[in-house]
Each structure stands twice: as structure tokens, then as C-alpha cells.
Amino acid sequence: MAVQVLSRRARLRAETSAEIRATALKLMAEGGPDAISLRAIAREMGMTANAIYGYYPTRDDLVTTLIGEVYGDLVRQAEAARDAADGPAARLLAWARAFREWSLANPEGFRLIYGDPVPGYQPPPEGIEPEQRACADLVELVVAAWPTAAATQSHGDHRWEDFDPHVTADLRAEHPDLPPAAVALALRVWGRMHGLVTLEVYGRLRAQTMQPGKLYEAELDDLVRSLGLN
Amino acid sequence: MAVQVLSRRARLRAETSAEIRATALKLMAEGGPDAISLRAIAREMGMTANAIYGYYPTRDDLVTTLIGEVYGDLVRQAEAARDAADGPAARLLAWARAFREWSLANPEGFRLIYGDPVPGYQPPPEGIEPEQRACADLVELVVAAWPTAAATQSHGDHRWEDFDPHVTADLRAEHPDLPPAAVALALRVWGRMHGLVTLEVYGRLRAQTMQPGKLYEAELDDLVRSLGLN
């Protein structure tokens, strides 16, 4: 007998929910994260704003869901670029370039993900999933470079206890000899990418340079060299 | 004869204007930049919201003014720390640490300065003054390190035309032999500081490490080493 995976009701429900998210993303693309208003979504969909409350208990919940989706899109794109490249240096560069390119192509999405959280919003203590994945990606890329990078790093006074076990547990099991400085390095690499891209997306570099891309490439070049990858 | 610098009218006017800004900053410290609402300010001051329109033509103008003030405070603090230190390395470190410390002490101010601009807001093409000063500070610090830093930098393909003349004109007059790569380096240094501090202020590092300060120190250590300053 054919199992009815989703009842008619559940199917309609899922479709409406998806339409809400799609409409919200469209509004965001046009007017930034602030343009995501329940009333505007409902207007666009020919509904009442209150109807949305049957799908998301509050505007912030909807936005949180969207953050997860959009962040996931970013990470998938970066990973796809990485997977199309060979070797530690090329993979890191591909990931980093895809990160910037996605951010410039989706500035409003970038704002949604990394911008001001809704007032009072606290992310779950274990972090949001795509962000953990992005961090894991970077740790993995740094670990791949660690044979050459270790020599260039002053190991500082990093300890395993400094880091969240969520981040490090699997890692330590797989790489028992890895020092905590490698994780610190990965987070610092994140910071370097995040810094320049944020400044560029938010237009802070426009008053300084006409070629922010050159800046980013110079940074990546320095990064790869400092990891001993060339 | 005693020149009356400010008429009674003008004095009252200036005082009210200052009270508006102070109240706005207080509200921001309590509830973040979003809590800056004309109605709330007026309520706090025992006025009508519309009274504020006599001082600032729009909410965004008020916020823009506040950004300038707060940004100026940040820069002054960084410069004060720098001026209390001796030598290129110590001065850079002092500036960088003061930048982070101010940001952590004034997270809402940081959001105001660097967070999502009000929708539709475009900063003046010549940039806002305190930001230009911060950039100039960093350029100056990098220039001081350039004798040792030049060797470590791959000069890339930076050109003077890549950069805004506002930023470079005075600089080139004072340091005719300086290559454009030095300015690029200064902007990249800005990016490195901005990246980690942004991640920390926005709580993105909380899910990763308990010791974001160690991360920042490691980054600065790497930075100083890459500038050949130790």
C-alpha cells in the first residue's frame, strides 16, 4: 500500500510555510532585513498578518529560521568551492573567496546573518548549526595546513579548556597530537576573513579604496604564506 | 565690553540639543541602538516627540550625529593609549588593545558605529571624520613599522590610484618613498582587528571559545611579528 508520507493538510501547511519564508527573503533582498515585516509578507501573500502566527510564533522566530537557511546557503557555497579545489592552499583559498563572493552577492543576507541581532535575541548556547559547520570547515582547513603551519605559530598559552567541547571533541579524537593553538589559529583565520568582508559589505572600505578585492587577495596571500602553504 | 558669545536663546538651545543627545545615548546604553526613539527621548525629557524636530530634522540625523560623537570617543581613547606607549610595536599594541577594550566596554556603542546602518543611509563619500582619523592612525602606525615590515610584505599589485586621495595625499607628501602596499597593509590590519572584535562583541565567539582575549592577543602577536616589530 502506498504510504501517504504527508497528509493533504500537512502538505499545504508546508507549502504555506515555505511561501512565507520565500516571501520574507524576497522582501529582505529588496529592502534589507528590516523590510521583513509580518504585515508586508501577509500583504504580498494575500493574507492577514495574524495568519503567519499559525506558522511562526513570533517575527523573531521567523527571522531565526531564515538566518539558519541563509547561513546554510553561504556555507554550502563555500564548501562547494572548496571541494572543487585540490590541495590545502587551494582549498582554503577557494573557501575564502567563495565566502567573500557570496557576501558581496548577498549583502542583505550577510547583514541578516552577521548583522545586529534582533534586540534581546540570544543564540542557542551550542551555537547555530551552519556557523558551527563553517568553523569546523576552517578548523579542518587549518588542520590540513598544520604540518607546515605549526612551525610559524607561536603556540601561545592556548588550552583545550579554552574552547567549547562541541567544537573540539571530535577533532581531538581524530587528531590526538593536534595542539589547541591550531583551533585558535582557525578562529583567527575566521576573524581575518570576517573583518575585511564585513568592512566591505558595510561600505566602510568604499571611502578608503577602490579595490577592496585586492586587499582581500593580499590578505589571503599573507594568510597562505603564514601557514607555510606556498 | 564683554562679548556675549552665546545669546540666552542660543545657550538654551545648545543645552537642549545636548540633553537630547545625552538622553539618546542613555537609552542606547540600556537597550541598544534600536532603543533610540524620538518618542522615548521626549518622554524621558518631559517633552513631545515633535519638539526634537526643532533640533534634528529626522531620527536618522540624530543617530548620525551620535555615531560621530561615539566614534570620536573610541578614537580618542585608542589614541590616548597609543600616546602613552613607546616604540612602534608598543604603540600599535596599545592602540589595538584600547580598540578592543572600548568595544567590549561599549558594545552598544560599537553596534551603533559599526552595526547595520539605518535602512537607506549612505555615509558621506569622503567618509565620516573619526573613521578617517582611525584609518590615518593605523596608516601612521604601519608607516612607523614599515622599515621592518617592508621586507615581509609581498608588495602585490597595489597602486596609488586604488586608494582615495583623501587618505593618501598628505601621506605621500610626507613619505615620498612609501609604496601603496603600506596603505593596503594598514587597511588589512584594520580588518584583522575589526574582524575578531566584531565576532566577540556580537557574541559569535562565545560558542567557540571561553578566552576570546587570548585569541586577540595571539592575533596581535602574529601581527607584530609579521611587521618585523619584535
Next chain:
DNA sequence: ATTGCAACTATACGCCGTGCAGTAAAAATA
């Protein structure tokens, strides 16, 4: 004393999120 202007208030419009009460249709049950 009169005029003029500056500071302020009152009212109103259209946004917003959201709580509560009601309704119509679909689904489940009998």
C-alpha cells in the same frame, strides 16, 4: 505696544508586532 519668530504642543496618518475573539471549512469520528 506691537510685531515676529522660536519653541513647543496637538492631532493625525500610516506603518509595525501581537493578543483575543470569532468563523468557516476541512478532517476525524460516530
Next chain:
DNA sequence: TATTTTTACTGCACGGCGTATAGTTGCAAT
């Protein structure tokens, strides 16, 4: 098939917001 329950939705209301327009009050210069 008839009845009950559940679900999806609408309507209305409240209080918040920025801000435009018009009216009011009091000080200052004439």
C-alpha cells in the same frame, strides 16, 4: 451520512513607532 473536533484563517484592538501639518505660547527686538 451526521456530528464533533481541529485547523486555518479573519477582524478588531492596543500600544509602539516616525513624521507631516497646524496651532499655541512666550520671549525679543522693534
